[in-house]
Amino acid sequence: MTQLHAPKTSRNQETGRLSFMGSVSPPGSRPIARGGLSRRYARRVSSSGSRSSATPCTFPTVPALKKTVMTVISAALLSVCVANPSGVAAAKDKTDDKQPTPTGQMSTVGGKRLGDVGTQVDLGPGAPVLPKDLSGRSWIVADAENGEVLASHNAHWRLPPASTLKMLFADTVLPALQPKTLTHLVTEEELAGVGEGSSLVGVKEDHTYTVHDLWLGVFLRSGNDAVHVLSEMYGGVPATVSAMQRHAEELQALDTTVVSPDGYDAPNQVSSAYDLTLFARSGMQKADFREYAATATAEFPGEKKKGKKRETFEIQNTNRLITGDVGVDPYKGIAGVKNGYTTHAGNTFTGIAERDGKVLLVTVMNPSSEESHAVYKEAAGLLDWGFAADGKVTPVGELVPPKSAVAGKGSDPAAGADKAERKKHAAASAAAATPGSGGIWTALSIAGGALVVLAAGVFLVNRRWPLPDLVRRLPRR
Structure with a gap:
């Protein structure tokens, strides 16, 4: 049976009853007769409908006509509740x-506590408390360089990502579409x-753009049209x-299921605050992505008009921690990365910022607050907290x-490179002694394996990214 709860009620810790109600028990402790109250405390109603003053009673009396009306209304309400239990559940959700x-069950990639429901944080001596009124369904704040997660809330909850999924799109496609000066004539089918x-x-359509133009359209205006053209080129x-x-x-972003490359709402397309943070961390290690x-x-580039020089128009980054807006200031030290919004996903945001040599990543998904720019304000608050909590939290x-980096974790990258070089030279010698072309392809495949090892070493040890230079180029208001 579904239990109804009245609004604005709270539990009285001492008695276990609802604190807005007065006691309904008669004074003292007396046995209750079968069928209800004991006869000694049974209600006596006069012909006028008023309660007899001679008999103590905690229940108010109701005139017969009112009792009949209330009975009918109660029966009607009960039938509605039985016929529509979901409505009752919704009312319960709003109050409880x-x-x-x-x-x-959530994933535990990155640690067991990241799979636990609710806020996860271990404050040490002198650590500031987390910001008040955080309303994001899921969020995470982490050290971008060493990967430590300072605090999280439902980090692995699979939710619609909106345009923050474009970080994965760019991290996947950007390295393949080079050089940036490459031009492309857009067709109707591509849009x-x-x-x-x-x-x-x-x-x-029927206009030419450089790859550089299209990437600006993706990162600054979150243009799904630019995403689709780049996807066709890919x-x-x-x-x-x-x-x-x-x-x-x-x-290892295992919460993510990709259905559309632009993050547009699609059935079963989900990601998580944890995965989006992985995408940003990976992307920010690429110079073009950072730029x-x-x-x-x-x-x-604007529309081409016959007989006239093609004009351009200015586009502005929709990341309000970069450009600012009414009610939200540009965040000091911000260096990207991506925001998003759809009716299904709500507002989503992943940002990266640097302060005093410390680089932090933050992701906030679908805040319930109705405050303007809540996703940016909550992200900024978490960044402030993260910088202040540096070295004071576990x-x-x-x-x-x-x-691909896991195999090289904990090993000396230089030693790994030397070993790979030895393998490459040995394979090359074997190829020279073997007739035909098969040997050279074997050598190249081993060399490719060496590049993977080197890349793994770079990911693990090259943790200083040139963020301050980017930050200095950003406008300030």
């Missing part, structure tokens, strides 16, 4: 549960799959989605490295 919580109501930068939307999924798995993520404004987990 301030925020929804994950319904299934046909853009979802209704999508954010657009203004890409036009090999088509299905191929891009498959590549993104493989890259997510390589990064685009930190760009505040840029010029974008990490509750870690951002794991990619699968």
Whole structure:
């Protein structure tokens, strides 16, 4: 049976009853007769409907007509509750549960506590408390360099990511579409799959754009039109989605299911605050990614008109911690990365900032607060907390490295490189002694393996990114 709860009630810890109610028990401790109150304390109602003053009673009496009306109303309400139990559950949620919580088991990638429901933080001596009124369904704040998770809330909850999924898109596709000066003539078919109501930068069919132009459209205006054109250049939307999924798995972002490359709402498309933070961390190790993520404004090619020089128009980054807006100031030290919004996902945001040599990542997903720019304000509050808590909290987990880096973890990168070089030279010698071309391909494949080992070493030891230079180029208001 579903239990109804009245609004604005609280439990009295001492008696276990609702504190807004007076006691309904008669004075003293007396046995109750079968069928209800003992006869000694039974209600006596006069013909006028008033209660007899001679008999103590804690229940008010009700005139017969009112009793009949109330009985009818109660029966009607009961029938509604039985016929529509979901409505009762919804009412209960509004009063008992301030925020929804994950319904299934969450992943424990990065540490057991990251799979626990609710806020995870271990404050040490002198550590500041977390910001008040955090309303994000899921959030995480982590050291971008050593990967320590300073605090989290439902870090592995699988939720719609909106345009923050474009970080994975860029981290997957950006290295393949080079050079940036490469031009492309856009066709009608390439724009046909853009979802209704999508954010657009203004890409036009039968117009030519450079790859650089299109990436500015992705990072600054979150243009789904630019994403679809780049996806077609990469090999088509299905191929891009498959590549993104493989890259997510390589990064150990196992909460993520990719359906559309632009983050547009799609059935079963989900990610998590933890995974989005992994995408940002991986992307920010690429120079082009860092440049685009930190760009505040840029010029974008406009419509081509016959007989006139093609004009440009200014586009501005929609990341309000970079550009600011009414009610939210640019965040000191911010260097990217991506925001998003859809009706299904709500507001989502991943940011990275540097202060006094410390680099932090933060992700906030779907805050329930109705305050303007809540996702940015909560992210900024978590960044402030993270910088103030540096060295004063015990990490509750870690951002794991990619699968390809795990094998080299804890080893000397230089030693690994020497070993790989020895293998390469041995393979090359064997190839020279073997007729045909098969040997050279074997040598190249071993050399490729050496590059993977070297890349793993770089991921683990090269933890200083040139963020301060980017930060100095950002506008200040």
